[in-house]
Amino acid sequence: MTARPFLPYGRQTIEDDDVEAVVAALRADFLTTGPTVAAFETAVAEKVGAAHAVAASNGTATLHLAMMALGVGEGDVCIVPSVTFLATANCARYVGAEVVFADVDPDSGLMTPGTLADALKRAAGRRVKAVLPVHLRGDVVDLPGLKALADNAGAVLVEDAPHALGSTAVFGNEAMTVGDCRWSAMASFSFHPVKTIATGEGGMLTTNDAELAARLRSLRSHGMSRPAGADPWVYEMAEPGFNYRLPDINCALGLAQLAKLDRFAERRRALAARYDELLTPLGPTVRLARSPEGSRPVLHLLTVLIDFAGADATRADVVRRLAEQGVGSQVHYIPVHTQPYYRARYGELDLPGARAWYERCLTLPLFPGMADDDVDRVVDALRDALGF
Numbered sequence: 321m322t323a324r325p326f327l328p329y330g331r332q333t334i335e336d337d338d339v340e341a342v343v344a345a346l347r348a349d350f351l352t353t354g355p356t357v358a359a360f361e362t363a364v365a366e367k368v369g370a371a372h373a374v375a376a377s378n379g380t381a382t383l384h385l386a387m388m389a390l391g392v393g394e395g396d397v398c399i400v401p402s403v404t405f406l407a408t409a410n411c412a413r414y415v416g417a418e419v420v421f422a423d424v425d426p427d428s429g430l431m432t433p434g435t436l437a438d439a440l441k442r443a444a445g446r447r448v449k450a451v452l453p454v455h456l457r458g459d460v461v462d463l464p465g466l467k468a469l470a471d472n473a474g475a476v477l478v479e480d481a482p483h484a485l486g487s488t489a490v491f492g493n494e495a496m497t498v499g500d501c502r503w504s505a506m507a508s509f510s511f512h513p514v515k516t517i518a519t520g521e522g523g524m525l526t527t528n529d530a531e532l533a534a535r536l537r538s539l540r541s542h543g544m545s546r547p548a549g550a551d552p553w554v555y556e557m558a559e560p561g562f563n564y565r566l567p568d569i570n571c572a573l574g575l576a577q578l579a580k581l582d583r584f585a586e587r588r589r590a591l592a593a594r595y596d597e598l599l600t601p602l603g604p605t606v607r608l609a610r611s612p613e614g615s616r617p618v619l620h621l622l623t624v625l626i627d628f629a630g631a632d633a634t635r636a637d638v639v640r641r642l643a644e645q646g647v648g649s650q651v652h653y654i655p656v657h658t659q660p661y662y663r664a665r666y667g668e669l670d671l672p673g674a675r676a677w678y679e680r681c682l683t684l685p686l687f688p689g690m691a692d693d694d695v696d697r698v699v700d701a702l703r704d705a706l707g708f
């Protein structure tokens with residue numbers, strides 16, 4: 321038997337033209353702060369249908385920049401779903417704001433108008449400045465529903481969208497693309513290698529607000545700006561920013577990758593459909609995470625919900641048995657409100673939706689380089705691991 325390659329839960333797809341694009345960038349005049357940055361920004365803005373895009377060194381940096389650009393600070397509250405990556409919550413803490421964790425729908429893992437309304441109740445009497453829904457796995461949250469509640473609370477909606485590049489949705493009879501910011505102030509993306517397109521490290525904010533875009537650009541580079549008409553050496557700093565720039569080398573890779581987004585998306589959709597078909601006989605012990613009404617995802621994560629107790633198995637056993645068969649898996653995510661830092665800061669909090677999600681979730685391999693029979697292999701390994 322030939323050894324079959326290990327299937328991680330996610331990985332980049334790098335092809336010859338991606339390599340050539342990076343090599344060309346290395347031979348060009350600018351390794352950073354050159355014209356490829358603006359070219360990548362424009363390409364992303366066009367692809368998602370936003371007026372502006374601002375690149376940054378990674379997704380976490382984009383979230384930090386978003387909080388600074390909105391003037392979020394001490395005394396403010398940000399509402400964040402508990403089922404997300406740490407950075408969604410941490411960005412509020414970077415600027416001194418407090419986090420109120422929203423619960424999630426136990427079957428989709430997403431913040432809903434119901435769970436946001438509950439979080440707003442818990443935040444009552446405090447100044448809620450931002451609400452940061454996450455399009456977990458690539459499924460699109462109910463943006464119009466969340467926006468109505470955020471508006472009513474005087475808060476701004478910022479989409480944490482690293483999972484959802486290429487995802488679309490239809491709400492009522494309005495179609496949208498994630499990143500077009502039809503219902504939000506900004507959307508944040510990451511190009512970490514496991515995400516839908518890769519630049520190594522990298523991130524992007526999209527917005528339709530020219531003033532916000534200018535502020536983000538300034539904060540990304542030390543808070544510096546060049547006053548119009550001033551002498552050529554003159555720069556001004558109105559407030560301290562950071563060095564959160566994305567080099568031209570990474571932007572060149574980003575441009576090459578973005579050109580393949582439709583193909584990557586189609587492949588992800590086909591693989592997800594095959595999972596759906598092969599996993600159906602394993603129900604109700606194993607079910608795909610639920611896609612909410614209106615969402616047309618390009619799935620970043622193929623997450624299943626498993627009744628481990630019903631299958632008389634532990635998740636640790638299943639993860640180990642899958643690994644023995646060369647199948648990677650991951651848990652997205654440990655609810656952030658249970659992290660030691662947040663428990664120490666805010667005390668014990670019971671979020672039953674997040675708990676029910678966390679107890680059952682497991683992410684299986686999904687990336688464009690997988691073959692159809694890799695899906696069969698994963699599902700066979702899962703059958704074995706669960707004793708089907």
Ligand SMILES: *Cc1c(COP(=O)(O)O)cnc(C)c1O
Nearest residue numbers: 378379380405407408482510512
């Ligand atoms: C990946 C990710 C981030 C952070 O992006 P980095 O580029 O790794 O800093 C933030 N939020 C979510 C939901 C993510 O998946």
